[in-house]
Amino acid sequence: MKKAPTILITGAGGFTGQHACMNFIKKGWRTVAAVRTKQHFSLNCCSVECDLTNFEAVRQMIQSVDPQYILHLAGVNSVPQSWDTPLTTMQNNVLGTLNLLEATREHAPKCNILIVGSGLEKTSQPKEPPLHPYGISKTLQRMLSESWHVLFGQHVVIAKPSNLIGPGPSNGVVSLFAKRIANEEQKNKSVELKVNNLRSQREFLDARDAVKAYELLLLKGQPGLTYEIGSGHSVSIQEIINIFQQMTSVKIKVIDQGIKENGVAKMDTANMEKIGWTPKIAFSDSLKDILHYHRSLH
Amino acid sequence: MKKAPTILITGAGGFTGQHACMNFIKKGWRTVAAVRTKQHFSLNCCSVECDLTNFEAVRQMIQSVDPQYILHLAGVNSVPQSWDTPLTTMQNNVLGTLNLLEATREHAPKCNILIVGSGLEKTSQPKEPPLHPYGISKTLQRMLSESWHVLFGQHVVIAKPSNLIGPGPSNGVVSLFAKRIANEEQKNKSVELKVNNLRSQREFLDARDAVKAYELLLLKGQPGLTYEIGSGHSVSIQEIINIFQQMTSVKIKVIDQGIKENGVAKMDTANMEKIGWTPKIAFSDSLKDILHYHRSLH
Numbered sequence: 269m270k271k272a273p274t275i276l277i278t279g280a281g282g283f284t285g286q287h288a289c290m291n292f293i294k295k296g297w298r299t300v301a302a303v304r305t306k307q308h309f310s311l312n313c314c315s316v317e318c319d320l321t322n323f324e325a326v327r328q329m330i331q332s333v334d335p336q337y338i339l340h341l342a343g344v345n346s347v348p349q350s351w352d353t354p355l356t357t358m359q360n361n362v363l364g365t366l367n368l369l370e371a372t373r374e375h376a377p378k379c380n381i382l383i384v385g386s387g388l389e390k391t392s393q394p395k396e397p398p399l400h401p402y403g404i405s406k407t408l409q410r411m412l413s414e415s416w417h418v419l420f421g422q423h424v425v426i427a428k429p430s431n432l433i434g435p436g437p438s439n440g441v442v443s444l445f446a447k448r449i450a451n452e453e454q455k456n457k458s459v460e461l462k463v464n465n466l467r468s469q470r471e472f473l474d475a476r477d478a479v480k481a482y483e484l485l486l487l488k489g490q491p492g493l494t495y496e497i498g499s500g501h502s503v504s505i506q507e508i509i510n511i512f513q514q515m516t517s518v519k520i521k522v523i524d525q526g527i528k529e530n531g532v533a534k535m536d537t538a539n540m541e542k543i544g545w546t547p548k549i550a551f552s553d554s555l556k557d558i559l560h561y562h563r564s565l566h
Numbered sequence: 567m568k569k570a571p572t573i574l575i576t577g578a579g580g581f582t583g584q585h586a587c588m589n590f591i592k593k594g595w596r597t598v599a600a601v602r603t604k605q606h607f608s609l610n611c612c613s614v615e616c617d618l619t620n621f622e623a624v625r626q627m628i629q630s631v632d633p634q635y636i637l638h639l640a641g642v643n644s645v646p647q648s649w650d651t652p653l654t655t656m657q658n659n660v661l662g663t664l665n666l667l668e669a670t671r672e673h674a675p676k677c678n679i680l681i682v683g684s685g686l687e688k689t690s691q692p693k694e695p696p697l698h699p700y701g702i703s704k705t706l707q708r709m710l711s712e713s714w715h716v717l718f719g720q721h722v723v724i725a726k727p728s729n730l731i732g733p734g735p736s737n738g739v740v741s742l743f744a745k746r747i748a749n750e751e752q753k754n755k756s757v758e759l760k761v762n763n764l765r766s767q768r769e770f771l772d773a774r775d776a777v778k779a780y781e782l783l784l785l786k787g788q789p790g791l792t793y794e795i796g797s798g799h800s801v802s803i804q805e806i807i808n809i810f811q812q813m814t815s816v817k818i819k820v821i822d823q824g825i826k827e828n829g830v831a832k833m834d835t836a837n838m839e840k841i842g843w844t845p846k847i848a849f850s851d852s853l854k855d856i857l858h859y860h861r862s863l864h
């Protein structure tokens with residue numbers, strides 16, 4: 269019998285990290301969850317505490333885990349937070365990735381690494397100035413990852429997902445809506461949702477579909493390449509609210525602040541389709557599962 | 567009488583750093599030299615020890631020095647060293663710059679900062695892969711610096727000098743030749759110089775001319791802009807040897823290894839000329855001063 273491969277997942281305590289752990293545990297892989305603190309991590313797999321900004325800590329982790337695969341999800345992934353703490357954002361997203369690449373080069377040089385970037389980083393127009401510290405942190409993370417492949421031949425693939433949604437502890441707008449609705453259902457009232465702009469279009473993808481894409485990229489991704497991952501279609505905030513309204517008896521009222529938002533480039537999923545990936549989960553099913561998740565917390 | 571401005575020079579113990587200190591001391595500015603260790607620093611100005619990769623140390627330095635100007639020269643600036651220690655190279659060149667920008671933003675937000683990049687970083691073709699860890703470290707340093715100007719409005723100017731030469735402790739090829747020649751003059755013998763390629767063309771600029779450019783950029787540089795600094799003409803290794811041969815009675819023999827070298831893009835000094843800078847020191851005068859420096863060490 270072939271030995272199960274070992275995968276190290278960084279940022280395993282986060283929203284996507286937990287979905288990733290569940291996916292690889294289910295597949296029977298030896299799944300090691302790297303978390304900042306084990307305190308709130310409850311999934312049934314091996315976990316290690318590691319501050320990725322500390323090279324010596326990362327080195328020891330890679331040496332002891334000896335992974336064949338690394339899924340690097342850790343980092344600051346909030347635009348507002350990146351404005352509040354740009355230093356921490358850069359340290360986590362850039363230095364953390366550098367430490368991981370270097371420790372792996374030293375102790376697990378044959379390891380397949382997937383670096384998860386962000387659709388909020390615009391690769392199509394690299395000359396355009398960044399919109400926020402988060403954006404530049406993800407640009408530098410990607411360039412660093414590509415360079416380590418070119419310079420040292422490391423097996424590094426880059427994923428660029430759009431907005432991920434799904435059941436679990438997400439801070440995204442869809443999850444926040446569902447949380448508010450589920451809260452109000454306890455009191456049988458109406459709920460008032462304040463939105464930046466009802467007509468804002470965004471592309472959403474279920475995190476469980478994204479994790480399937482990550483799995484495929486770890487196995488079949490071409491080193492040095494960036495793979496955009498998305499559902500292929502955008503929805504407006506208005507449409508999200510319409511779908512939620514059909515799922516609840518709570519009356520949803522909307523306060524539209526009419527704030528102009530930066531248009532987000534649509535993902536080009538051609539590279540993903542080439543390796544056989546397409547999203548499976550319908551948008552309305554994602555919303556149903558998200559609402560169900562928040563109801564289950566009561 | 568107007569109070570003399572305060573300038574903080576990082577990497578002040580290095581080859582260019584020492585020339586920079588001498589320049590600003592001579593101008594009567596309050597010159598503070600930031601060095602890794604004071605042990606070998608002998609110039610007659612205020613000096614502070616600081617590990618730039620440690621944010622808290624940088625924060626304390628900026629707070630206590632309270633500079634109006636920062637000339638940021640510190641960092642790993644050797645291509646071979648960057649291959650040996652890519653982690654240290656990135657930490658020094660990228661994280662060190664980040665710490666400096668952040669500490670300045672916090673404690674000296676009106677400070678004019680000049681970040682000294684490198685001609686070995688190719689901005690004209692940003693899509694091309696890097697040739698060495700040093701190259702990518704300088705690319706990320708530049709992008710970070712540009713971003714901090716765009717995102718936070720910091721007064722950050724970027725300089726991109728070609729190969730700097732001049733009297734002093736340089737590890738460049740010109741200085742190494744002069745050192746070998748000066749050594750042999752003690753013994754009145756011939757000297758054998760091993761070169762990668764006699765026909766290699768490079769652009770050299772005297773560090774004293776570069777420092778004048780930095781002074782001008784601190785005073786008149788446009789924030790967010792990158793200024794290429796060079797002499798405007800290239801010379802071959804053969805020409806350098808010819809000039810040195812005329813200055814010494816030691817017979818110079820050359821072993822040409824015929825190694826093909828990457829052509830270095832010529833600097834575009836148009837932006838520098840616009841603010842009134844042109845190099846003043848003739849190439850042969852630089853060589854004379856370099857040889858004189860090495861003779862004086864005996």
